[in-house]
Amino acid sequence: MSAEGTPAGTAPVMTETPQQAERAVTIFEKSVPGRRAAQLPDAGVEATPIEELIPSHLLREAPAELPEVSEPEIVRHYNRLSRRNFDLDTGFYPLGSCTMKYNPRLNERVAALPGNAALHPATDPREAQGALRLMFMLQSSLAEICGLDHVSLQPSAGSQGELAGLLLTRAYHADQGRNPTKVLTPDTAHGTNPASVTMAGYEVVKVATDEDGGVDVEDLKSKIDDDVACLMLTNPNTLGVFDRNIVEIASLVHDSGALLYYDGANLNAIMGQARPGDMGFDIVHVNLHKSFSQPHGGGGPGAGPIAVSDRVEPFLPKPQVVIELTDDGFPVFDLDFDRPRSIGRMRGFQGNFGVFVRSYAYILSLGGDGLAEASRLAVLNANYLKRRLAEGRAGKYLPVAYDRHCMHEFVLSGAPMKRDLGIKTLDLAKRLLDFGFHPPTVYFPLLVDEALMIEPVETEAREELDRFADAIDRILEEAEADPEIARNAPYTTPVRRLDEVGATRRPVIRQR
């Protein structure tokens, strides 16, 4: 412990926080030969030597070097590790484009009911009616929210939804005897969009952004032709603004014979206000771990259901959840595998059901009005914080990238701060950690220099937004006096700034 004694009443001088003093030790390093946690039931059958059951050349010689630790040690290890994470239940987490909204504990409770958690995916549908009904009702709810009638819950996350959507696009065109080769994406698109395009065998063509933050319609016109399979849009886009020309864009795209794809990561801005289907989109993916409150889990699990228009429906992945009515009008749910034009499976079994339970519970809790209100408040919070950051130092050093009312998020540029104060967006982000805030998304979208992408979400209190704005101001004030403070931040986190370059140069990615 690096504390020097001092007379009571005066604070001690410390060079490390208690957490910093506690060095990282892995569970493997805590292993002691002979220790164990698990006691297994005995087999209750003859203890035949394994070699008599399986030829020895197919057997393992040396056991895997898993840790040897007792249960109390495991619990302490992971409890202590957990405290080295910043989480949503600790403080403000305005990570742009990620919709870090509160994760209701009710959803965890219902997902854990044995009828859900212990349900085998291969259970006969007649014995999984509750699960299939829930999936069917979630599909219907998402269809209503997206304004597109047909939903597949299968994709495991947004990026898999994108890939599914692009494979649907391919199947749709092929069905028409066409084989376009290009997919248009705005330069503001999230990285998963172009990556998915390539994996779907298409060529990415970038479309420029106009001064209003929307798609540059002229550029679009110049690039759209019958070799274009689809245009992928996020609307509101990653600049947090709604594309005012969406109607014109949709008709341009449709006239060319292409489909319009909606990246639903930003759906939290418009629930109950406007629907992608009504804007002319043919395919939408929804991130249940964003707008629909599935916890982010430190990087998943999530789910990326897709909603599509009639003309795309025949190609949806299989199996699909379907409803039939018995003669006495009683609904029975089933899995339909008999879909000849389907693109097939994107993954195993029926998708991330546990996520469906949570999101359906969320939809039931809020209801239609509640979802609409959530979007309204998300937009209110974003515009309020944007306003607060337009004042004083923030206004001077961190101008908003496209100055108009934003939707649920907005993007600032740290360029003037870098120029005038000599601290980068990264430095600001790291210094925010010392103030107990998770930084916004940084350096994205790419077309904004030194970008800071801020999404406050509806579940944050106004005081929290004010505290965040004040912290930004304090940091800029500090930087005016001494930029080194931010450049060397953070100071109080479990570890300080980490050497990422070194990590990549000599990768150490497992315990040796």
Added chain:
Amino acid sequence: MSAEGTPAGTAPVMTETPQQAERAVTIFEKSVPGRRAAQLPDAGVEATPIEELIPSHLLREAPAELPEVSEPEIVRHYNRLSRRNFDLDTGFYPLGSCTMKYNPRLNERVAALPGNAALHPATDPREAQGALRLMFMLQSSLAEICGLDHVSLQPSAGSQGELAGLLLTRAYHADQGRNPTKVLTPDTAHGTNPASVTMAGYEVVKVATDEDGGVDVEDLKSKIDDDVACLMLTNPNTLGVFDRNIVEIASLVHDSGALLYYDGANLNAIMGQARPGDMGFDIVHVNLHKSFSQPHGGGGPGAGPIAVSDRVEPFLPKPQVVIELTDDGFPVFDLDFDRPRSIGRMRGFQGNFGVFVRSYAYILSLGGDGLAEASRLAVLNANYLKRRLAEGRAGKYLPVAYDRHCMHEFVLSGAPMKRDLGIKTLDLAKRLLDFGFHPPTVYFPLLVDEALMIEPVETEAREELDRFADAIDRILEEAEADPEIARNAPYTTPVRRLDEVGATRRPVIRQR
């Protein structure tokens, strides 16, 4: 944030840890008019004005000033608060006489099963067979462990078990037409013993401790007479040593017509090794939150079942769980209220059933051999740590109070440390906090000057004991150089040393 910038690579200078910088704010102070978390179902019946249902002079005028906060704010508030606690899953917690053993999470899982957690206490016994059977089996297990055939699970904790035991003693004597007025307790007894004696209407008479750490038999002889209702013993006692004269003591007590009461707080030392019943005890209380792994919950809940001999059985509290066999030999369990000589109820309903479930799960997990082994390892750990602390500085400044093999815990005296280094046991305890350890029990038992009572329990690893011994040595080494360090400790805890005297002088015990 009180960190000064410094060139990267060199540590910053901090005057406060991040947690210290975060000042205490209550949930009431976070209240904002109009905020809320709960949405209630609507009544679904006529909204009659309450005054029409209940006369208005019986109604409340102003609502209670409960906080107005949203659910995300509540979760953050209590999550952040929780991190201001040191807990057993964070580190070593050798609190003497409290048996801070690992709390298996399996036990929490089974206690939470709806059949247990949602079972109403007034459920017809024929519809609570599982619960009654569990209680019956726990009773039988405790009877076997204590060596006394009859068990009541009713008492809510050890101290209520003591009071129940003393009321049983009274009933027993009254039944014999006797009315003794005194209860003997050794000067090493825990505070609850004398307190319970008074509440049972008896007068406390102290018995001295001999140089071996046991009851001073001569002093006992001089005090025991037919006005003594019982002798309360803890064995091993709070010095951690087993009373070698237990057999003689028991006969002295019984010959005088008194009963022998066993304070089971230290049962973790002798499970499967020796049984209070076999030592001649008539009444035993067991702390399920100590030897039987019920989590301590920051100060409860616990349970203090009592086991008694045949002659005391008729007076046990009611109701009692009983078994009957149906004609076809099928066991049926019931609650027996028809116990004319019973002392009656100690509390509401059937006791802390949720605690019974956890402790029964623990007993099933370990089994008879496992319980015996747990005690053996608890004694091994205690003697090992005692040995480590007999070396070097600790040996010099913190001599063991009674130097013989200990059982599951041992007591050191900080008197030489205070004399030679000028730091008190309290200072040592506070400095241990900076090293990430919970201190032992301090200043108890009372007859040891500057006492430190150390109980390492069987679920701690040897390395942990070594780290603790090393920390003690480091602290003494520091103190040799500069006693101020310990005197002003702790430095790194969420708050530093607190003014307890001021708190008592002007008590502020609620939000104003």
Added chain:
Amino acid sequence: MAGYAPITPADQAEMLGAIGVDSIDELFEQIPPEVRLGRPLDLDDGLSETEVFDQLDWLARQNVSTAEVSSFLGAGMYDHYVPAIVDAITSRSEFLTPYTPYQPEVSQGGLQVMFEFQTAMSELTGLPVSNAGLYEGPSAAASAAYLAMGATGRTGLVASRGLHPHSRETLATHAVGFGATLTEVGLEGGLTDGTELEAAITDDTAAVFLQNPNFLGSVEDVAALGEAAKAKGALLIVAVDPMTLGILRPPGECGADIAFGEGQPLGNRLDFGGPSFGFFCADEKYIRKMPGRIAGETTDADGRRGFVLTLQTREQHIRREKATSNICTAQALNALAAMVHLSWLGKRGFVELGELLARRTAFARDRIGGLDGFELLHEAPVVREFAVRSTRVPVDRLLARTNEPVDAGTHAHEAGIQVYPLGRDYPEYEDSFLVAITEKRDPVEIEGLAEDLESTLAELEATAVEGAR
């Protein structure tokens, strides 16, 4: 290696070596051989986690819980919905696994929770002083009696029969130790008989116990009844159901010196009766006579706000035989659950819930009181529970159960009507039962109860006629 212990045989050998003994047995030699248990305990061997789970799961399925059937059981513990955040917070190891906050510097979480809890209970009861919680309701009655006797130097205890039978029985048990005499006062029309009460109070009466709502569900006029106690210098002690305090006048405004109660309805699951907690609030002048833990606000060496256990000179570990109570380990985690639930309900939700209970109860009381074969036991105003008399068949037949043990899965069908028969506690009301309402019992379920009562009565009368033939 067993019992979650990390000590390997190799560890053991080295540790024994360090200690300087050859075996662990050697350490046990201090126990005289004649009292050593020379055999293994007669208990089954230890089981794997999955086997233990299965056994306890099987047992749990033998119970008919409120998760399986629509239950109108109350009598002091109520089937309220416990919000999910309560489990999420109380299951955090930082709250679950530490012990009493003897070291305040590393226990600020638990101590601040106590301080917040004390504030909330003080707000609910309208009394300035609250402790951090006791075991449960009935034993809190005994603690109150002990305080009153100490404060008045008197030995008489007078209790209304409206006080929970478990509280009265617990008082009686403790009275033997306290050297107190307990007198009961009867009920009239569902309410404490004022004249009988006045007559029962003497110059040696230390305390008068009332309950509001009383055990029959009736709202008592505590202020009026309390005057008799005041007149004779006895303490007025009132047991309250916390969930009714959103709408009922708090005891502190009715002249109560002490208010206590069963805390279960606040964020605690039923757990077949425990663990829950008891709350205990009193007038300022009793602050140094309170039982149990109390957290107080203070500052640290650097002037930071902090919390500590305070007024500890009341307690057993300091005062020993002179302590105001023998309580040590209490129910801290249960009090936390209550605090989270109360924060979740909040200032408005807490009142709304009280109103919801009163309105649904009025509906249920009309519906069930109106069935033929049934009538109300009394007409006194109620909040969340009421008493019904069965006029044509004995209650035990109405609530008869098969003696078959409950079978997992199917018990829903075998389960009887879930109401509380009054006979055991009140022979005088042998023909009556209590019906309790919570926000989980909606009008449809209430209708279901009415129909179950009707149909069961019909069946019984049918078979009776059969029998007569």
Added chain:
Amino acid sequence: MAGYAPITPADQAEMLGAIGVDSIDELFEQIPPEVRLGRPLDLDDGLSETEVFDQLDWLARQNVSTAEVSSFLGAGMYDHYVPAIVDAITSRSEFLTPYTPYQPEVSQGGLQVMFEFQTAMSELTGLPVSNAGLYEGPSAAASAAYLAMGATGRTGLVASRGLHPHSRETLATHAVGFGATLTEVGLEGGLTDGTELEAAITDDTAAVFLQNPNFLGSVEDVAALGEAAKAKGALLIVAVDPMTLGILRPPGECGADIAFGEGQPLGNRLDFGGPSFGFFCADEKYIRKMPGRIAGETTDADGRRGFVLTLQTREQHIRREKATSNICTAQALNALAAMVHLSWLGKRGFVELGELLARRTAFARDRIGGLDGFELLHEAPVVREFAVRSTRVPVDRLLARTNEPVDAGTHAHEAGIQVYPLGRDYPEYEDSFLVAITEKRDPVEIEGLAEDLESTLAELEATAVEGAR
């Protein structure tokens, strides 16, 4: 105020004032009126927590889960016992609620878990490089194909029919986008047909996919089969069931270039098929071609050990259209569950569990293969799952269910036999089904399955005779 939002009407008014607009609607004016939804969403209104719980509890009770019946379903996901500490740890908000560790200084918990997980999977598979997890097993197959095509510049994919049907279907779906051609190789005696395999591999074969144990439960001789792939310079990609790796030779020692699999058996509940996770391990030379997140060790500014997301130049947020994969949000929490479960099993427990599975499976296979009316589909060695042929009645009749919806409480009785019919995936094995074993299925339950099969067969044949009369 709705949706857990803390914003009061008063807050709104002030915030709108600050923004300088009169209403929230004004902020939405940027959405062209013609695409505004001029009506409320056609969804029910929001419900209270207790009502939502009741609805979902009711739905959950319509399912026949492994908590209700003894299930021998497997086919890639298995009913293992998940120790309680897994839930205790994964439910901690510090693990549950953050996102991908973009800010390593405040994400050391999650990053170190990834590093530990990578180590564990590398140990299990015997391959040096592991990522931090993918979505689930089958889509990991697609990721492997994508890597192989990039690494070899070839377009052919060859897969044994022993590979999980979902993996083959997922490969086929993705192949369209990848521009790959997929060839299947049949099984012979429960094992991949070596000659057919060799014939199927060409100079354009990018990868050969095997599964071990294969979908029929058979242990393949991966090393032997793999040689054909090596010979033609194709990558050998092996799908494995992690729970068998305690006893089976790891793919890394059988010449596999890539090993992947479904992670559910490790600490993840069944959840009707997800969320779980996929694991993905490879040879050193593919480290910069891996899909998904990878955590690496490094040091901080003061020299402290720390962990970061590394080799990010592979990923979509940097490389965009040139990324090695499009994956972003993955299954971090599920990988944590696996790591906790593996730590709990430990070095020895993990082997013991593999042995337990092999022995109980041998017992079950003898017992059920020996019933008349049933025979083993193949004699190949197995670990934890085996295939049985029904020789006298069609499998669909054997497993027939009533079409009645499941009724809460009573479904235990209606439930059919819980084994996996092979017909849909393997028309050639239409007469067969799979039986899977875990440590939760003890010999008594296995005996129960044997009896159910016998009695059901008997009933069917009896009714058949009836029908014939």
